[in-house]
Amino acid sequence: MDKSTIATVHPDMPARRYPGPQGKRPRKALSGRNIMLYGALGLAALYYLLPLYVMVVTSLKGMPEIRVGNIFSPPLEITFEPWVKAWAQACTGLNCDGLSRGFWNSVKIMVPSVIVSIAIASVNGYALANWRFKGADLFFTILIVGAFIPYQVMIYPIVIVLRELGLYGTLTGLIVVHSIFGMPILTLLFRNYFVSLPEELFKAARIDGAGFWQIYFRIMLPMALPIFVVAMILQVTGIWNDFLFGVVFTRPENYPMTVQLNNIVNSVQGVKEYNVNMAATLLTGAVPLFVYFVSGRLFVRGIAAGAVKG
Amino acid sequence: MTDIPVTSPATKARRPNRLFRNLNSKVASIPMIVTSVVIFLGGTLWTVVYSFTSSKLLPRLNFVGIDQYERLWATPRWLVSIQNLATYGILSLIFSLVIGFVLAALMDQKIRFENTFRTIFLYPFALSFIVTGLVWQWILNPEFGVQSVVRSLGWTSFTFDPLYNEDIVIYGILIAALWQGTGLVMCLMLAGLRGIDEDIWKAARVDGIPMWRTYLFIIIPMMRPVFVTTLVIIASGIVRIYDLVVAQTSGGPGIASDVPAKYVYDYMFFAQNLGQGFAASTMMLLAVAIVIVPWAYLEFGGRKRG
Numbered sequence: 001m002d003k004s005t006i007a008t009v010h011p012d013m014p015a016r017r018y019p020g021p022q023g024k025r026p027r028k029a030l031s032g033r034n035i036m037l038y039g040a041l042g043l044a045a046l047y048y049l050l051p052l053y054v055m056v057v058t059s060l061k062g063m064p065e066i067r068v069g070n071i072f073s074p075p076l077e078i079t080f081e082p083w084v085k086a087w088a089q090a091c092t093g094l095n096c097d098g099l100s101r102g103f104w105n106s107v108k109i110m111v112p113s114v115i116v117s118i119a120i121a122s123v124n125g126y127a128l129a130n131w132r133f134k135g136a137d138l139f140f141t142i143l144i145v146g147a148f149i150p151y152q153v154m155i156y157p158i159v160i161v162l163r164e165l166g167l168y169g170t171l172t173g174l175i176v177v178h179s180i181f182g183m184p185i186l187t188l189l190f191r192n193y194f195v196s197l198p199e200e201l202f203k204a205a206r207i208d209g210a211g212f213w214q215i216y217f218r219i220m221l222p223m224a225l226p227i228f229v230v231a232m233i234l235q236v237t238g239i240w241n242d243f244l245f246g247v248v249f250t251r252p253e254n255y256p257m258t259v260q261l262n263n264i265v266n267s268v269q270g271v272k273e274y275n276v277n278m279a280a281t282l283l284t285g286a287v288p289l290f291v292y293f294v295s296g297r298l299f300v301r302g303i304a305a306g307a308v309k310g
Numbered sequence: 311m312t313d314i315p316v317t318s319p320a321t322k323a324r325r326p327n328r329l330f331r332n333l334n335s336k337v338a339s340i341p342m343i344v345t346s347v348v349i350f351l352g353g354t355l356w357t358v359v360y361s362f363t364s365s366k367l368l369p370r371l372n373f374v375g376i377d378q379y380e381r382l383w384a385t386p387r388w389l390v391s392i393q394n395l396a397t398y399g400i401l402s403l404i405f406s407l408v409i410g411f412v413l414a415a416l417m418d419q420k421i422r423f424e425n426t427f428r429t430i431f432l433y434p435f436a437l438s439f440i441v442t443g444l445v446w447q448w449i450l451n452p453e454f455g456v457q458s459v460v461r462s463l464g465w466t467s468f469t470f471d472p473l474y475n476e477d478i479v480i481y482g483i484l485i486a487a488l489w490q491g492t493g494l495v496m497c498l499m500l501a502g503l504r505g506i507d508e509d510i511w512k513a514a515r516v517d518g519i520p521m522w523r524t525y526l527f528i529i530i531p532m533m534r535p536v537f538v539t540t541l542v543i544i545a546s547g548i549v550r551i552y553d554l555v556v557a558q559t560s561g562g563p564g565i566a567s568d569v570p571a572k573y574v575y576d577y578m579f580f581a582q583n584l585g586q587g588f589a590a591s592t593m594m595l596l597a598v599a600i601v602i603v604p605w606a607y608l609e610f611g612g613r614k615r616g
Binding site: 001037038040041045048050051052058059065067070071072109120123124126127128131132133136139140142143145146148149150151152153154155156157158159161179180183187207211212213214237241242243244248258259261262265266275277278281284285288289291292293296299300303 | 317331332334335336338339341342343345347348349351352353354356357363369413416417419420421425427429430431432433434435436437438439440441442444445446447448449451454455459462473489493494497544546549550552553556557569570571573575578579584587588590591592594595598602606
């Protein structure tokens with residue numbers, strides 16, 4: 001059947017199971033095609049690596065060297081002073097205790113936000129996948145469509161709600177905001193995962209008399225560990241990199257690292273210390289970069305989860 | 311629209327306590343329900359309603375019709391930011407799709423070190439817009455950055471100072487944005503390419519179609535859903551652009567690199583002109599709706615029927 005259709009399309013083609021040479025055709029390593037291919041990829045890689053290189057190199061130079069040299073040249077004398085200064089002495093406004101304050105603020109914001117947002121979203125996703133009630137899909141649709149609404153549209157109403165609750169400007173308030181805006185993507189992630197699990201599993205547990213929470217904690221949670229890791233990667237980098245919510249919903253003493261970094265680098269007073277700025281920038285980027293390099297493929301899976309619908 | 315009124319009585323027998331069926335699930339979904347209804351739906355409606363008022367320091371319900379919108383579209387700063395968004399948006403869409411696809415196609419040639427290349431192309435995506443903006447601010451610094459390096463090589467009249475030149479500042483931001491975001495597009499495209507049946511390639515090769523034509527006329531049309539998804543992701547990110555501009559130029563020089571999101575923020579939290587901020591953010595919402603509604607209709611409306 002298969003063969004005959006091919007034969008009618010291409011009458012002069014040989015039979016498909018042609019007993020030809022086995023294995024890959026040997027290819028010259030330095031063919032023109034390969035030079036083009038790897039050349040193009042290499043050039044692109046250079047473009048992507050350049051800023052990281054410039055950051056590192058600049059942060060290891062002293063200011064006199066920066067003033068005379070060019071930004072791409074490696075440091076003649078390596079100094080770690082800019083790093084120390086960025087961490088412990090750089091000034092934002094009146095505070096001169098460096099980025100360390102922002103770092104700890106970010107940690108204080110990130111850890112509870114990640115836990116709360118993932119806890120809520122995983123239970124939501126589980127309810128949507130296995131315990132659907134009337135109207136659940138409607139709420140879910142609003143949630144997903146809401147993910148595309150620009151934040152600027154919803155910021156002020158949230159400010160008012162938080163103010164009414166007495167949470168505006170507090171850490172709790174910011175945690176609530178992160179949980180709200182992380183919900184669409186995380187709920188989608190968990191719902192799709194739980195939907196993909198075999199239904200028999202859920203039914204068997206039901207027959208055995210397990211209830212909503214029992215099935216969640218004893219069956220779904222242990223099975224969903226990989227997706228929890230993906231969600232964590234997503235949230236850790238997302239919340240660490242957030243700027244807008246940090247500016248709007250916290251007071252200056254609670255500013256996260258990104259906000260403080262921006263204030264340090266873009267402050268108009270004082271002499272610009274580019275090496276300190278770059279060290280501070282690297283320090284701020286270090287956490288998500290660390291997560292990225294450690295998590296590898298899971299990171300890709302996390303960002304693809306937002307894009308590829310299940 | 312159906313003309314025939316539905317007169318048949320409800321056939322389902324209603325249980326007395328429907329609200330309490332599946333109660334745990336409903337309780338567990340309260341955060342989702344509150345978020346979607348109160349924040350996403352309610353908040354959006356609230357902003358739209360208050361954009362028709364003359365709220366200044368505090369939101370007040372004294373309606374003034376479309377005054378705020380008229381004022382908005384007469385404000386040069388808003389026009390600049392819309393223009394910037396349009397330029398940035400169109401170029402960013404084109405370049406990220408083209409660069410992302412070309413990189414993905416190169417990566418799909420059964421190359422060695424694929425993981426290394428992917429790691430390199432994607433790492434900027436892990437960094438925040440603030441970090442991205444500050445790095446490129448430094449690289450594009452005319453005194454020390456690319457311009458001075460090229461000049462020191464002998465080409466002394468070379469000028470490339472996008473962040474200090476009103477006319478091209480938006481391209482400086484575009485360069486940084488592309489550096490940060492194309493890795494993601496590449497990843498999505500690569501996933502799309504990997505999803506294409508190997509037999510298509512074999513058939514094209516048998517028919518003697520050159521590779522570039524196979525990509526252009528067979529593979530890309532087949533990847534339509536991937537392109538659409540990517541487009542929606544990029545587009546909704548474009549409308550939101552804020553942090554990058556704040557970090558890289560703070561909207562400057564002057565107001566030359568202003569964008570709508572920054573306009574909204576400044577009017578809401580600094581100029582204490584809430585009405586303007588609400589009107590501007592409603593326009594942002596409209597911009598997103600133009601992209602999202604047709605997509606959502608095709609995507610979800612189609613699936614329900616299918």
